[in-house]
Amino acid sequence: MRKDRKIDRREALKLMAAGSGLAASSLHAATNKSELKGGAHLSHPASHKYARIVIAGGGTAGIIAAARTRRAAPNAEITLISPNTTHLYQPGALFRAAGLMSQSEMVRETASFFPDNVTWLQEKVTGFDPEHNRIETEKSGKLPYDVLIVALGCAYDYGAIEGMDSSMIGKEGILSIYLNDTVKGTAEGAELSGALFEKMKADVVTASKPLEILFCEPDTPVKGKGSGLSLMLLYLDMLQKKGGDKKVRFTYVTPDEVLLDEKMFNHALGKIVKKYPSVEVLYRHRLTKVDAAAKKATLTSGDQTIEKAYDYIHITPPMQAHRLVRESALAVGDGPQKGWMDVDPKTLRHRSYENIFGLGDVIALDYAKSGGAAQHQGIILQDNIAAALEGDRLRYTYDGYTVAPVVTAYGKVMLAEYNREKVQPTFFLDPYTPRKLWWWLQRYFMPWAYFNLLMRGMM
Ligand SMILES: Cc1cc2nc3c(=O)[nH]c(=O)nc-3n(C[C@H](O)[C@H](O)[C@H](O)COP(=O)(O)OP(=O)(O)OC[C@H]3O[C@@H](n4cnc5c(N)ncnc54)[C@H](O)[C@@H]3O)c2cc1C
Numbered sequence: 121m122r123k124d125r126k127i128d129r130r131e132a133l134k135l136m137a138a139g140s141g142l143a144a145s146s147l148h149a150a151t152n153k154s155e156l157k158g159g160a161h162l163s164h165p166a167s168h169k170y171a172r173i174v175i176a177g178g179g180t181a182g183i184i185a186a187a188r189t190r191r192a193a194p195n196a197e198i199t200l201i202s203p204n205t206t207h208l209y210q211p212g213a214l215f216r217a218a219g220l221m222s223q224s225e226m227v228r229e230t231a232s233f234f235p236d237n238v239t240w241l242q243e244k245v246t247g248f249d250p251e252h253n254r255i256e257t258e259k260s261g262k263l264p265y266d267v268l269i270v271a272l273g274c275a276y277d278y279g280a281i282e283g284m285d286s287s288m289i290g291k292e293g294i295l296s297i298y299l300n301d302t303v304k305g306t307a308e309g310a311e312l313s314g315a316l317f318e319k320m321k322a323d324v325v326t327a328s329k330p331l332e333i334l335f336c337e338p339d340t341p342v343k344g345k346g347s348g349l350s351l352m353l354l355y356l357d358m359l360q361k362k363g364g365d366k367k368v369r370f371t372y373v374t375p376d377e378v379l380l381d382e383k384m385f386n387h388a389l390g391k392i393v394k395k396y397p398s399v400e401v402l403y404r405h406r407l408t409k410v411d412a413a414a415k416k417a418t419l420t421s422g423d424q425t426i427e428k429a430y431d432y433i434h435i436t437p438p439m440q441a442h443r444l445v446r447e448s449a450l451a452v453g454d455g456p457q458k459g460w461m462d463v464d465p466k467t468l469r470h471r472s473y474e475n476i477f478g479l480g481d482v483i484a485l486d487y488a489k490s491g492g493a494a495q496h497q498g499i500i501l502q503d504n505i506a507a508a509l510e511g512d513r514l515r516y517t518y519d520g521y522t523v524a525p526v527v528t529a530y531g532k533v534m535l536a537e538y539n540r541e542k543v544q545p546t547f548f549l550d551p552y553t554p555r556k557l558w559w560w561l562q563r564y565f566m567p568w569a570y571f572n573l574l575m576r577g578m579m
Pocket residue numbers: 176177178179180181182201202203204209210211212213214243244245246271272273274297298302303304343344345347442444479480481482489490491492493494523524525
């Protein structure tokens with residue numbers, strides 16, 4: 121692991137200012153909404169009504185929902201259903217796969233996050249029965265609720281790529297930092313990719329011809345957008361320091377026409393990526409087949425296919441909602457968002473069932489799947505749950521905030537924060553400039569803030 125923990129006083133002061141800014145901005149985001157909508161209060165007062173509130177899923181969004189619902193409804197009986205004893209800080213996978221973060225920095229006991237008076241059923245949800253206000257569970261049978269909050273995250277679909285399955289990761293040059301198990305709280309993909317990166321570092325020194333390294337993005341919505349690109353630019357920088365830029369050739373394969381789905385950030389990133397002579401971007405292509413034995417990837421664009429030989433390949437898997445959501449009455453029935461949970465993207469309330477809310481990766485938003493999005497959604501949820509229990513109109517609306525921090529080189533991060541329409545920076549600094557400060561924020565401050573503030577509904 122690199123010893124880069126030293127942080128000078130100037131950086132530390134900046135970071136503290138940044139931290140307070142982050143918390144302040146979240147509150148600001150919520151209060152602004154009420155002002156914009158002409159509301160008289162800064163937030164909806166808590167509802168003191170009794171209600172049975174069930175939360176399905178205990179990852180980032182579920183735990184945030186528990187903390188915020190506890191405040192929104194102090195007299196409610198809140199039950200959270202989730203099997204995982206260990207909670208995994210998923211953004212850590214990027215640093216872990218480059219040997220820059222330890223496993224122990226990425227995990228905490230799930231029990232340590234529970235607010236007072238929230239009952240934890242440590243088991244799986246197996247189905248929904250929204251017509252009868254009941255949720256089905258593995259061990260406790262059917263549980264009734266007055267309000268249901270769904271925060272089940274998303275599932276990977278490595279098998280959608282011909283010749284590929286998750287057991288191949290870590291073998292034959294196949295990397296994927298995404299492979300993890302949020303139920304077990306493990307991050308195998310980061311471990312296995314990190315081990316292959318060690319091999320890559322050795323190969324680059326001895327290689328007689330440039331190593332061909334592919335990074336492939338899927339054509340589905342993804343969580344942690346920008347992670348594949350970040351890993352590529354981080355590896356590139358670290359490998360170049362070992363072997364020089366003539367020894368590696370990276371190809372970034374994306375089905376999109378852009379690197380990031382916000383045009384200003386896309387423009388800024390495009391300019392940075394162009395400066396790396398050893399990087400080629402293949403837009404409008406996606407990985408459709410892997411021949412692991414021959415180390416060949418089939419890339420498809422419309423009805424055209426090309427084959428590309430590789431030494432190493434990183435795969436961001438296609439993603440979808442878990443089957444129990446996809447096959448339920450809660451899912452979008454058709455169109456590009458088919459299978460994801462069908463909520464109003466502003467109020468987070470289900471479009472057909474008024475007493476059901478959703479947040480986090482499970483909901484039907486094509487771009488905003490991040491912990492940062494779940495954080496902003498949690499603020500909206502708190503107010504809307506209180507309003508819903510009182511039978512009031514839901515006044516607080518989610519603006520689509522998301523964050524996609526992109527590592528542009530070792531020690532440099534571009535903090536891309538945006539919403540449906542425009543950039544939405546938290547800090548008063550030019551957001552298009554990659555900064556060492558954001559590297560520190562992502563690598564050191566955020567893991568701490570995530571476990572101590574965000575997961576307690578305090579930012
Ligand atoms: C490699 C990577 C990098 C990332 N980088 C960033 C980043 O830099 N910034 C950022 O903001 N976000 C990042 N993210 C995304 C972020 O981690 C997720 O968006 C966030 O965790 C979503 O929270 P969630 O609660 O919706 O899903 P999860 O946190 O995945 O939680 C889902 C929960 O549902 C539970 N569950 C599953 N099935 C069942 C069931 N049947 N019954 C009950 N419970 C069940 C699981 O145990 C888990 O607790 C990254 C993600 C990855 C993988």
